[in-house]
Amino acid sequence: xxxxxxxxxxYGHGSAAVHALEGVDFDVDAGEVxxxxxxxxxxxTTLLSIMGCILRATSxxxxxxxxxxxxxxxxxxxxxRLEHFGxxxxxxxxxxxxxxxxxxxxxxxxxxxxxxxxxxxxxxxxEQVDLSEKAGRLPSDLSGGxxxxxxxxxxxxGDPPIILADEPxxxxxxxxxxxxxxxxxxxxxxxxxxxxxxxHDSRVLGFADRIVEIADGxxxxxxxGMEKTA
Amino acid sequence: xxxxxxxxxxxDRVRLAVTLVGIVFALVLILMQFGLFLGFLDTSAxxxxxxxxxxxxxxxxxxxxNGGSPLSESNRWKVLAVPAVERVDRYIxxxxxxxxxxxxxxxxxxxxxxxxxGVGGPWNVVEGSAAALRGEDTVIVDEIYxxxxxxxxxxxxxxxxxxxxxxxxFTRGIRSFTTAxxxxxxxxxxxxxGAGIIxxxxxxxxxxxxxxxxxxxxxxxxxxxxxxxxxxxxNEEMHRRTQTHWVFATGAGITTLLGxxxxxxxxxxxxxxxxxxxxxxxxxxxxxxxxxGASNGHIYRVILAQAAISGVMGYTAAIAIALTVxxxxxxxxxxxxxxxxxxxxxxxxxxxxxxxxSVISIRKATRIDPAMVFRG
Ligand SMILES: Nc1ncnc2c1ncn2[C@@H]1O[C@H](COP(=O)(O)OP(=O)(O)O)[C@@H](O)[C@H]1O
Ligand SMILES: [Mg+2]
Numbered sequence: 127x128x129x130x131x132x133x134x135x136x137y138g139h140g141s142a143a144v145h146a147l148e149g150v151d152f153d154v155d156a157g158e159v160x161x162x163x164x165x166x167x168x169x170x171t172t173l174l175s176i177m178g179c180i181l182r183a184t185s186x187x188x189x190x191x192x193x194x195x196x197x198x199x200x201x202x203x204x205x206x207r208l209e210h211f212g213x214x215x216x217x218x219x220x221x222x223x224x225x226x227x228x229x230x231x232x233x234x235x236x237x238x239x240x241x242x243x244x245x246x247x248x249x250x251x252x253e254q255v256d257l258s259e260k261a262g263r264l265p266s267d268l269s270g271g272x273x274x275x276x277x278x279x280x281x282x283x284g285d286p287p288i289i290l291a292d293e294p295x296x297x298x299x300x301x302x303x304x305x306x307x308x309x310x311x312x313x314x315x316x317x318x319x320x321x322x323x324x325x326h327d328s329r330v331l332g333f334a335d336r337i338v339e340i341a342d343g344x345x346x347x348x349x350x351g352m353e354k355t356a
Numbered sequence: 357x358x359x360x361x362x363x364x365x366x367x368d369r370v371r372l373a374v375t376l377v378g379i380v381f382a383l384v385l386i387l388m389q390f391g392l393f394l395g396f397l398d399t400s401a402x403x404x405x406x407x408x409x410x411x412x413x414x415x416x417x418x419x420x421x422n423g424g425s426p427l428s429e430s431n432r433w434k435v436l437a438v439p440a441v442e443r444v445d446r447y448i449x450x451x452x453x454x455x456x457x458x459x460x461x462x463x464x465x466x467x468x469x470x471x472x473x474g475v476g477g478p479w480n481v482v483e484g485s486a487a488a489l490r491g492e493d494t495v496i497v498d499e500i501y502x503x504x505x506x507x508x509x510x511x512x513x514x515x516x517x518x519x520x521x522x523x524x525x526f527t528r529g530i531r532s533f534t535t536a537x538x539x540x541x542x543x544x545x546x547x548x549x550g551a552g553i554i555x556x557x558x559x560x561x562x563x564x565x566x567x568x569x570x571x572x573x574x575x576x577x578x579x580x581x582x583x584x585x586x587x588x589x590x591n592e593e594m595h596r597r598t599q600t601h602w603v604f605a606t607g608a609g610i611t612t613l614l615g616x617x618x619x620x621x622x623x624x625x626x627x628x629x630x631x632x633x634x635x636x637x638x639x640x641x642x643x644x645x646x647x648x649g650a651s652n653g654h655i656y657r658v659i660l661a662q663a664a665i666s667g668v669m670g671y672t673a674a675i676a677i678a679l680t681v682x683x684x685x686x687x688x689x690x691x692x693x694x695x696x697x698x699x700x701x702x703x704x705x706x707x708x709x710x711x712x713x714s715v716i717s718i719r720k721a722t723r724i725d726p727a728m729v730f731r732g
Pocket of ligand 2: 170171172
């Protein structure tokens with residue numbers, strides 16, 4: 127699904143240069159849940175951004191479904207993102223003027239669904255994250271956990287093969303954090319979607335098929351999840 | 357995308373209100389100033405435009421219609437000798453004093469025309485009739501100037517140049533660009549009022565009508581050689597010359613046009629600033645949109661749609677205000693004209709203004725690095 131080889135990323139130049147990634151190899155298979163762990167500043171977000179075609183690598187290879195994207199021109203990247211990825215952010219990044227329903231519909235419309243189709247699918251997705259009765263609410267009326275569930279519905283909208291989440295539980299209390307992770311992994315599994323989650327939260331590791339640790343821009347260990355879900 | 361534009365716009369109502377006030381203010385200013393300008397164009401030479409003459413034979417090099425000087429009546433026979441000429445009427449336009457009942461004096465412009473042909477006579481007579489000007493010492497004025505001239509009804513008698521002037525009718529909407537109203541009367545009567553300026557054997561203009569099918573230019577070419585020491589202007593030339601003088605040479609037109617341009621600048625600046633502030637406020641959302649895979653084209657559409665919606669809403673309010681003011685100005689001395697072309701043109705201008713004002717916002721939004729979304 128994703129195949130990353132010998133990836134380097136350097137921010138800035140000369141004496142101000144920061145070597146965020148130094149020769150990373152990383153793979154994600156279809157349908158698996160991978161947790162990416164590591165201390166702050168180790169390069170997790172950088173790796174996730176490059177994987178999601180949001181950031182360009184300094185060198186190395188990034189293949190998505192066998193297609194090299196590291197060398198794609200800038201103009202092609204939005205299309206790749208739209209087709210392959212759903213994103214979940216630490217700060218939710220919902221559109222504050224749109225209701226929960228409209229937030230999900232927006233993604234579907236971006237992906238070319240008709241208004242009617244978008245309405246139907248968004249309704250279904252909100253039902254799956256247990257928020258049907260909040261569909262007409264603005265994000266400001268929702269709790270953190272509810273917002274992140276809307277974000278999950280949005281990330282799943284249009285069925286992208288890969289969901290990328292950067293610290294999705296960091297802004298939540300532990301109970302809603304667990305709840306969100308549970309929902310995310312369950313829905314991803316049901317639909318056979320791959321999920322890469324950057325996290326600090328060791329209590330959510332149980333949801334992983336595989337845990338990858340990164341430190342100082344290098345992968346230092348990869349192990350199986352504690353509780354392998356088939 | 358349109359939903360997002362619409363919802364974002366209405367999400368922050370205070371900002372929307374500020375934007376709309378800016379747009380409305382600018383558009384009303386533009387409409388008023390431009391309407392005033394059109395009003396100037398219309399009134400400055402109305403007397404020429406509606407004269408019905410094909411040619412004006414004048415003393416040499418007069419600057420505008422209100423600045424004519426007497427010429428000899430004998431020229432009339434020379435012009436009449438031209439086969440293409442149907443008729444030639446003597447015409448007077450002269451500045452004379454009007455005495456109110458209070459004893460106060462107002463300057464007026466007496467218009468003496470040939471009652472038989474009606475060329476150069478009043479139009480839009482709403483009370484009394486032009487035919488009544490056959491009576492002795494009779495005049496017609498416009499109802500707009502009733503209070504200025506101290507007139508309230510038909511039959512009242514005033515003094516022009518010390519001679520009787522009896523009101524026999526009122527016109528509607530014949531404004532004078534200057535402060536001196538027009539007073540219509542027979543040519544003969546005007547000679548009396550203008551005595552001391554114009555002799556019995558003179559006229560200020562000769563108004564020429566050509567035979568059917570003869571163009572004004574052909575007529576002019578035929579008439580000019582007969583009166584080489586005089587100027588011959590087509591009605592259109594006289595119209596333009598007079599308009600140019602009053603509207604441009606006096607600076608009145610330039611001032612109003614400048615006001616309109618100023619309105620446009622104010623509008624662009626205010627709208628640009630509020631749209632820009634809104635874009636900056638929504639920068640994270642635009643970043644998210646981009647991260648999710650929206651192209652720059654999608655982002656343009658959101659910003660432009662917001663600008664266009666603001667423009668249309670502002671325009672709707674502005675045109676309503678402007679039409680009301682324009683309506684109210686019709687009875688006054690400086691009418692504000694808003695023909696449909698101007699109303700439609702202003703809508704286009706409003707859209708262009710708002711969209712033009714979004715350019716910097718679009719530049720800002722398209723430079724957003726989507727990677728920002730993962731940073732705190
Ligand atoms: N835009 C940037 N410009 C310069 N340095 C950056 C930028 N983004 C991240 N870095 C640096 O790259 C390193 C890795 O950052 P990041 O990928 O955000 O790590 P993590 O997500 O694991 O905390 C850090 O040292 C960070 O300061
Ligand atoms: Mg990070």
